Amino acid sequence: EIALTQSPATLSLSPGQRATLSCRASQSVRSDLVWYQQRPGQAPRLLIDNASKRATGIPARFSGSGSGTDFSLTISSLEPEDFAVYYCQQRREWPLTFGGGTTVEIK
Amino acid sequence: EVQLLESGGGLVQPGGSLRLSCAASGFTFTSHAMGWVRQAPGKGLDWVSAISHFGDEIYDTESVKGRFTISRDNSKSALYLHMNSLRVEDTAVYYCARRGGDTGWGGFDVWGQGTVVTVSS
Numbered sequence: 724e725i726a727l728t729q730s731p732a733t734l735s736l737s738p739g740q741r742a743t744l745s746c747r748a749s750q751s752v753r754s755d756l757v758w759y760q761q762r763p764g765q766a767p768r769l770l771i772d773n774a775s776k777r778a779t780g781i782p783a784r785f786s787g788s789g790s791g792t793d794f795s796l797t798i799s800s801l802e803p804e805d806f807a808v809y810y811c812q813q814r815r816e817w818p819l820t821f822g823g824g825t826t827v828e829i830k
Numbered sequence: 831e832v833q834l835l836e837s838g839g840g841l842v843q844p845g846g847s848l849r850l851s852c853a854a855s856g857f858t859f860t861s862h863a864m865g866w867v868r869q870a871p872g873k874g875l876d877w878v879s880a881i882s883h884f885g886d887e888i889y890d891t892e893s894v895k896g897r898f899t900i901s902r903d904n905s906k907s908a909l910y911l912h913m914n915s916l917r918v919e920d921t922a923v924y925y926c927a928r929r930g931g932d933t934g935w936g937g938f939d940v941w942g943q944g945t946v947v948t949v950s951s
Contacts (some may be wrong), residue, residue, distance in 0.1 A: 753891070757937035766941035767867075767875060778930075778939060796862055810875050814937060817889045819865075819877040 725749055725813050727822035733829040742798040744825045746811035751791045755815035758787055758796045760823075762807045770809075771796065801827070832856035832940050834926045840946030846916050846949070852909040852926030852942055859907040860884065862934040866900060866911050868922035869944075872949045878924070879911065883934055894920075923947075 726749040727780040736742055746756065758771040769778040771787035774794055798805055806829050811822040838850040850866070865880035873889055879900040880889045899912040909926055923944040930939030 759938075761875075766944055767938070768941070769930070769937050772867065772931060772937040772939075778937075790889045812875070812877075812937065814935070818891045819880070819889075821875040825837045 725752060725816055725820050726730060727811050727813060727820055729809075729811060729822035730827045731825060732823070734828045735828050736801055737830045738801050738803055742796075742805070742827055744747050744783055744809055744827075745766055746789075746794040746796070746822050748792045748794075748813060752813040752815035754790050755813055756789065756794050757812045757814060758785075758806075759810045759812065760807050761810065764803075766811065792811075798827075813815040832928075834940055834942035836924065836926045836942040839880040839924065839947045841856070841950065842916055843949045843951050844916060844918055844949055845930075847914045848916065848947060850913065850924055850926075850945055850947070851913040852911075854906065854907040854909065854926075854928070857940075859902075860904050864902060864909045865929060865933050865938065866909075867925045867927055867938065867941075868947075869925070870918040870919075870922045872945075873922075876922070880929070881909070888899070913947070916947075918949050921947060921949045 726745045730745045754774040756774045759767040761767045775787045808824045833855045835853045866878040872914035881900045897915045901910045925944045926942040928940040930936040
């Protein structure tokens, strides 16, 4: 099973600041890495697939990068609605696995 | 509008059974693999089960093998999760989700609102 480790667990930032979230896989997942956002009380929302491809309707301030075992999600300038929990997920192998999440909170 | 609507959750005793349903609308159901993802209270996301476009491939997480069965009825654009021998640790919000991408095996690009399953005596 491929384990995904997200860091940091919590990121405390102010609106307008840049956020960089990390996801590390226990073995290579090539580019089969997905990022989701989950706001309180809501279902997750797909942000990025194939490590760097923004999903339909996702603002350009969200970008993903990486391949193999090291990935990052960057939010260039935080908007109030971006304070949420972010999960990475690998779809390279079964079982599908998620990281433990990074909470982006308002400082 | 593309939509997934789950139903069937509820309170059940340990060892009991439930069947979750997910009604899909607004897209060609057979163009996508589908799956179930759960989230225990205050915890992260946990993939449960997945099924291919025509149901010929099924994948389950280890902890539900032999207890949960995923199925789909393409004539009704519906996805199901039959859950038997339920355990307290199965308590969670269960989300129905569509796999996206060109092949329909991409990330989960459409999610339902979730249905709550509580296993307790």
